[in-house]
Amino acid sequence: MLDYYQIAGYGGVFFYLGSYGLLQLGVLKGNSYTYAALNMLAAGLVLVSLFRNWNLFSAIIQISWITLSIMGIARVWVLTNMLRFSDEEKTLLASHFPALRAIEAKKLMDAGAWYDGDVGDALTEQGAPVDALSYLASGGVDIDVGGQIIAQVGPGQFIGEMACMSSGPASASVRLNQPTRYFSAPSEALRRLVRRNPDIAPHLDLAFSGNIRSKLMATNTVLERTMKAREAVPARD
Numbered sequence: 001m002l003d004y005y006q007i008a009g010y011g012g013v014f015f016y017l018g019s020y021g022l023l024q025l026g027v028l029k030g031n032s033y034t035y036a037a038l039n040m041l042a043a044g045l046v047l048v049s050l051f052r053n054w055n056l057f058s059a060i061i062q063i064s065w066i067t068l069s070i071m072g073i074a075r076v077w078v079l080t081n082m083l084r085f086s087d088e089e090k091t092l093l094a095s096h097f098p099a100l101r102a103i104e105a106k107k108l109m110d111a112g113a114w115y116d117g118d119v120g121d122a123l124t125e126q127g128a129p130v131d132a133l134s135y136l137a138s139g140g141v142d143i144d145v146g147g148q149i150i151a152q153v154g155p156g157q158f159i160g161e162m163a164c165m166s167s168g169p170a171s172a173s174v175r176l177n178q179p180t181r182y183f184s185a186p187s188e189a190l191r192r193l194v195r196r197n198p199d200i201a202p203h204l205d206l207a208f209s210g211n212i213r214s215k216l217m218a219t220n221t222v223l224e225r226t227m228k229a230r231e232a233v234p235a236r237d
């Protein structure tokens with residue numbers, strides 16, 4: 001028959017191995033509350049079990065483990081609750097990165113800055129590498145391909161989302177067509193951010209693919225309208 005100390009010991013082993021296993025399987029993140037809490041629970045249970053068979057060195061490890069877990073939980077809590085976002089940042093994050101954790105959202109916002117641009121300012125040059133990702137908070141831009149303005153883009157949209165992560169050439173030249181407030185993050189800073197925080201990559205991919213999709217649908221609509229208008233014009237002999 002197991003006594004309470006032995007049950008606590010088995011429980012500790014279960015939570016130690018379970019949390020480490022879930023970490024290795026990618027289910028838990030090393031800097032999450034859950035991982036730290038499970039480690040704290042495991043260490044606490046093993047510590048209780050030691051009162052049956054005392055071992056000083058194991059006790060030191062368990063007490064240190066509990067202390068480090070509390071410090072980890074406190075660090076994440078403080079970082080998360082002390083972070084402040086401006087209204088513009090909140091709008092950007094809510095519309096394009098709703099599932100991004102506050103700590104990572106802050107890092108993303110810190111990778112760039114907000115600008116007030118004037119008519120004619122260039123964001124990208126067709127064929128040249130995209131130096132920065134931009135997000136339009138207000139105002140608008142002309143999308144120029146081969147000297148023709150093929151589209152106009154307004155608030156809430158990205159510019160440079162197609163090539164900024166791959167350092168590929170810009171698919172269009174983009175210039176402000178009115179005074180515009182925009183967020184701009186250098187492509188290199190974004191690539192560094194993703195290298196150091198791989199968890200951010202899927203959020204960027206999702207945001208960019210959603211934006212590209214809506215632009216493609218708008219372009220298709222314009223193309224369809226243009227083709228229909230061309231068909232409607234009677235051919236001259």
Ligand SMILES: Nc1ncnc2c1ncn2[C@@H]1O[C@@H]2COP(=O)(O)O[C@H]2[C@H]1O
Nearest residue numbers: 151159160161162163170171172215219
């Ligand atoms: N048809 C289009 N409609 C809206 N935006 C476009 C269109 N073509 C290009 N762009 C934007 O112009 C940007 C130029 O740099 P990127 O190719 O990285 O990303 C491109 C898009 O953000």
